[in-house]
Amino acid sequence: MNILVTGGAGYIGSHVVKQLLEETDHDVIILDNLSTGHQKTLDTLEEIALHSKRGDLRFYRADLANFGEIEKIFLTNRFDALLHFAASIVVPESVENPLKYYMNNTVNTTNLIRLCNEYGVGKMIFSSTAAVYGEPSEIPVKESTEKKPINPYGMSKLMSETVIQDTAAANSAFKYVILRYFNVAGADIANRIGQSFPNATHLIKVAAQTATAARSEMSIFGTDYDTPDGTCIRDYIHVDDLASAHIRALDYLTAGNESTIFNVGYGHGFSVTEVIATMKEVSGIDFTVNYAPKRAGDPALLISDNSKIKNLLGWQPRYDDLKIICQTALAWEKHI
Ligand SMILES: NC(=O)c1ccc[n+]([C@@H]2O[C@H](COP(=O)([O-])OP(=O)(O)OC[C@H]3O[C@@H](n4cnc5c(N)ncnc54)[C@H](O)[C@@H]3O)[C@@H](O)[C@H]2O)c1
Structure with a gap:
C-alpha cells in the first residue's frame, strides 16, 4: 500500500515510519513542514529504507495549512491510508496561544479528512492523546471514560476525533482507528532516531x-x-511499542474491521x-x-x-x- 504519514520527521511519526520500512512492504510518503521535525531524521529513515530493501520512502516538505499545496499532493499520488501525526503538542503553549492549536490540530486535520474523502483514501490512523480525558473520573482510564479536556491542546484533539467519527458515520468507505497515547518516552533501541526537540517538556x-x-x-x-x-x-510507554500499535491498527483496518478507538499505554x-x-x-x-x-x-x-x-x-x-x-x-x- 501507499501510506501517507504526516509528521513523519517528528519523534513518534519517525519511529512508526522506521517500523513500516523494516517490517512491511508498504511505500511510505512523509509530509512534514519540519517545524519540529528534522532533516537528519529523514536522512536516517532514508538509510533504513535503503538497507531494508522493502518499501520506498518519499518526502514532501509542505505545511498542512497550505490547502492548495496539500491537495496537489493528493492529486498526484494515490494513498491507501493516512497516518496523521502532524500537530502542535506543547500543553502550556496551547493555553497561551489556543488558536495555533485549533488551527494546526483541528482545522488542518479537518482539511486532511476532507481530502481523504474527496480522493478516496479509506483508512486513517489518528494520533490522539490521554489529554482528551482531562482529570479522569476513573483510574485506570477506559476508552469510554468521560472526555473532559482541561486545555486547548486536549480539546483540539477531541474536536479532531469528533470530526473523524462524524465523517466516518456519513461515509461508510472511510474507516479510522484513533489511538490515545499515554506518556510516550524512550528512543529507537538501535539509537538511530529519538526525540530531538530541545524544548520538550516530557x-x-x-x-x-x-x-x-x-x-x-x-x-x-x-x-x-x-x-x-x-x-x-x-503511564510511560516506550515509543517503539507505541509504533507497533500503529502497524497493528493498520493491519486491522486493512482486514476490513470497523472503526474504533484504543488507549495505548502499559x-x-x-x-x-x-x-x-x-x-x-x-x-x-x-x-x-x-x-x-x-x-x-x-x-x-x-x-x-x-x-x-x-x-x-x-x-x-x-x-x-x-x-x-x-x-x-x-x-x-x-x-x-
Ligand atoms: N509525545 C507525546 O508524548 C504524545 C502524547 C500523546 C499524543 N501525541 C501526539 O502524537 C503526535 C506526534 O507527536 P510527537 O511527539 O512526535 O511530536 P513532534 O513535534 O516530534 O512531531 C510532529 C511533527 O509534525 C510536523 N508538523 C507539525 N505541524 C505541521 C504542519 N502544519 N504541516 C506539516 N507538518 C507539521 C512537525 O514538523 C513534526 O515533524 C501528535 O499528534 C501528538 O499530539 C504525542
Whole structure:
C-alpha cells in the first residue's frame, strides 16, 4: 500500500515510519513542514529504507495549512491510508496561544479528512492523546471514560476525533482507528532516531537532558499529590511499542474491521520520583533536582486500561520496563 504519514520527521511519526520500512512492504510518503521535525531524521529513515530493501520512502516538505499545496499532493499520488501525526503538542503553549492549536490540530486535520474523502483514501490512523480525558473520573482510564479536556491542546484533539467519527458515520468507505497515547518516552533501541526537540517538556526527556548536562537542573512540580510518594504518577510507554500499535491498527483496518478507538499505554505507572531515581541509576549521575509548586491541570494519576488494544489487536508490548525506557532516552540524548 501507499501510506501517507504526516509528521513523519517528528519523534513518534519517525519511529512508526522506521517500523513500516523494516517490517512491511508498504511505500511510505512523509509530509512534514519540519517545524519540529528534522532533516537528519529523514536522512536516517532514508538509510533504513535503503538497507531494508522493502518499501520506498518519499518526502514532501509542505505545511498542512497550505490547502492548495496539500491537495496537489493528493492529486498526484494515490494513498491507501493516512497516518496523521502532524500537530502542535506543547500543553502550556496551547493555553497561551489556543488558536495555533485549533488551527494546526483541528482545522488542518479537518482539511486532511476532507481530502481523504474527496480522493478516496479509506483508512486513517489518528494520533490522539490521554489529554482528551482531562482529570479522569476513573483510574485506570477506559476508552469510554468521560472526555473532559482541561486545555486547548486536549480539546483540539477531541474536536479532531469528533470530526473523524462524524465523517466516518456519513461515509461508510472511510474507516479510522484513533489511538490515545499515554506518556510516550524512550528512543529507537538501535539509537538511530529519538526525540530531538530541545524544548520538550516530557519528564523522561528532561531527566535525560539533565543527566547529560544539557540542562543544569530539573524540577519536580508538586510533592503533595494523593499518591504514595506525593508526586504524580504516569503511564510511560516506550515509543517503539507505541509504533507497533500503529502497524497493528493498520493491519486491522486493512482486514476490513470497523472503526474504533484504543488507549495505548502499559496499564501501570511510575511516579516522578521513581522516574528520576531510575534515570540517576542508569546514568550514574546524581543530577540536581528542585522542588517547584504544582502546575495547573496536572492530575495526580493517569493510567490506561489497555485491555481493549491487547484483546482486539493482539498488541503485545516488548519494552515494558522503565529502565529500558530511561536507558534508550539517555543513549539518544548522548548521541545528539
Ligand atoms: N509525545 C507525546 O508524548 C504524545 C502524547 C500523546 C499524543 N501525541 C501526539 O502524537 C503526535 C506526534 O507527536 P510527537 O511527539 O512526535 O511530536 P513532534 O513535534 O516530534 O512531531 C510532529 C511533527 O509534525 C510536523 N508538523 C507539525 N505541524 C505541521 C504542519 N502544519 N504541516 C506539516 N507538518 C507539521 C512537525 O514538523 C513534526 O515533524 C501528535 O499528534 C501528538 O499530539 C504525542
